[in-house]
Amino acid sequence: MKVVNVNSVNHQHHLDSLQATLLEDPITPRASSDVPSSGHDPTAGDTHGGGGCCSGIVLPTAKPVQNQIQALLERHENPQKAVATASAGAVGTSFSGVSKLLRNLYLCGGSAASVPTMQQLGVTLVINATTEQELPNTPLPCDETTGYMRVPVKDNREADLDRYFNEVADRIEQESVRAEGVTLVHCVAGVSRSAS
The missing domain is CATH 3.90.190.10 (Protein tyrosine phosphatase superfamily)
Structure with a gap:
């Protein structure tokens, strides 16, 4: 999973990834309260460093095929x-x-x-x-x-x-x-x- 802060000014670098991910696996994004306070979900994928431009919303990455x-x-x-x-x-x-x-x-x-x-x-x-x-x-x-x-x-x-x-x-x-x-x-x- 990737975490993105909706209040950041420029998220363009995430949009291509988000669009491709949602087309492959459309799911409801989790609320930011579901993410540990460090901004990094240990069960998720890359959080792009946590904090800054990459905290707040969890974007889906590939889920198990099952x-x-x-x-x-x-x-x-x-x-x-x-x-x-x-x-x-x-x-x-x-x-x-x-x-x-x-x-x-x-x-x-x-x-x-x-x-x-x-x-x-x-x-x-x-x-x-x-x-x-x-x-x-x-x-x-x-x-x-x-x-x-x-x-x-x-x-x-x-x-x-x-x-x-x-x-x-x-x-x-x-x-x-x-x-x-x-x-x-x-x-x-x-x-x-x-x-x-």
Whole structure:
């Protein structure tokens, strides 16, 4: 961890490191009260000497991979916590297993592709990137306005995603042109096939 004093005049030398670190491992910074009075957290990484320009806020450095994997799994295993106001969220944010990629495009795993989640997000098109054996048809809201498309792709290195790319991209584009059209793309885990 790096400790930075927010009252310092020039922190530019920390900004590049902070941005890269937060993109790799976004976590909530700890309060300065969590840092020992010397300004150096003995369990943390470099504090840049403590005191002066480098005390007050603890910036994250790399965390163990196990914690990152656990956090990802927890986000995708709890679809019942989907946020009703997801449409107001920022692009790139995650809503309990559903990630907003664009204002009208969401990505998730199969367990998060539920009727309540779709209704909360205003989904008008569901793209299921799984085989019939892996995941049966996605349940859809009871209205006839929700479209459905299955892209039968297996989750392995030999899967030919290029074969479906143009068709899926065109369908997402058509849906986004529709007034209030929102697409939800999912596979089993919401990680590789649907993101591709």
